[in-house]
Amino acid sequence: MGEVLVSVKNLVKEYPREGGVSRVVDDVSFEIARGETLGLVGESGSGKSTVARMILRLIEPTAGAVRFDGVDVLGASSAEMRALRQRMQIVFQDPFAALNPRMRVREIVGEPFEIHREQGLGNREQRKAGSREQGIWSGRDRDLRVGELLREVGLDASAMERFPHEFSGGQRQRVNIARALALRPEFLVLDEPVSALDVSVGAQVINLLQELQRSRGMTYLFISHSMPLVRYLSMRIAVLRQGRLVEIGDCAQVCEAPREEYTRQLIAATPVIQA
Numbered sequence: 001m002g003e004v005l006v007s008v009k010n011l012v013k014e015y016p017r018e019g020g021v022s023r024v025v026d027d028v029s030f031e032i033a034r035g036e037t038l039g040l041v042g043e044s045g046s047g048k049s050t051v052a053r054m055i056l057r058l059i060e061p062t063a064g065a066v067r068f069d070g071v072d073v074l075g076a077s078s079a080e081m082r083a084l085r086q087r088m089q090i091v092f093q094d095p096f097a098a099l100n101p102r103m104r105v106r107e108i109v110g111e112p113f114e115i116h117r118e119q120g121l122g123n124r125e126q127r128k129a130g131s132r133e134q135g136i137w138s139g140r141d142r143d144l145r146v147g148e149l150l151r152e153v154g155l156d157a158s159a160m161e162r163f164p165h166e167f168s169g170g171q172r173q174r175v176n177i178a179r180a181l182a183l184r185p186e187f188l189v190l191d192e193p194v195s196a197l198d199v200s201v202g203a204q205v206i207n208l209l210q211e212l213q214r215s216r217g218m219t220y221l222f223i224s225h226s227m228p229l230v231r232y233l234s235m236r237i238a239v240l241r242q243g244r245l246v247e248i249g250d251c252a253q254v255c256e257a258p259r260e261e262y263t264r265q266l267i268a269a270t271p272v273i274q275a
Helices: 048-055 078-085 105-116 124-129 139-152 157-161 169-181 199-216 227-233 251-256 261-269
Strands: 004-017 020-033 037-041 063-068 088-091 187-191 219-224 236-241 244-250
Touching (some): 004 219, 020 219, 037 048, 048 063, 048 187, 105 139, 105 169, 139 169, 227 236, 227 261, 244 251, 244 261
Parallel strands (some): 037 236, 088 187, 187 219
Antiparallel strands (some): 004 020, 236 244
């Protein structure tokens, strides 16, 4: 592995239930190198999305530690988390539910600029030095940037005037991706981003994500229940079962010589994806 960007140590998440607690994530640890795609695979209910949301601190873990580029995520103050959230973004599973039906695409994709009141530009060194240029985007500058983002994900800038219901599922997911890219994040969590899409449309979105990673040098945590899909996109694979990490390794090792019977079952459960 190269330089570690994301470090997860002994993550635990418990929820209260009658007579005790339910442990949905149990002592999960892994690292993601800068520029890498780590695939997190497991059946529905295995705790994949819970792990992802704890990394981004969308939910608080019961125990454990998360570090992003050396920063203690779980110990960060509100102001520190505000800065971190510009560098870590998520693309959700359901492209229909993730977009506000009352907002035009201009507002949806431009919303991060309003929330953070920053230009969202600057390289890694400037971010570390705290020298990001402050200021509210003008309407014209924001529209220009939104148009650039839409073109980058394969949509025409004319889409800015339309509402989510005017788009197909694949187009809506492209809007979601454009919004996630707005502040130039270094790390994207992709939480089953194509599971709600037709196979051919999903393949187009996966190819787009590969192109974006190459052009932007981003780091991905790619979550899926499909081992072949994870194998297609990922460099390393982590296998989660009932909240526990049962296997992790290079893509070829996990897929061609899995140590665990559960991993073999996942591989056999879905057909091979042709590149």
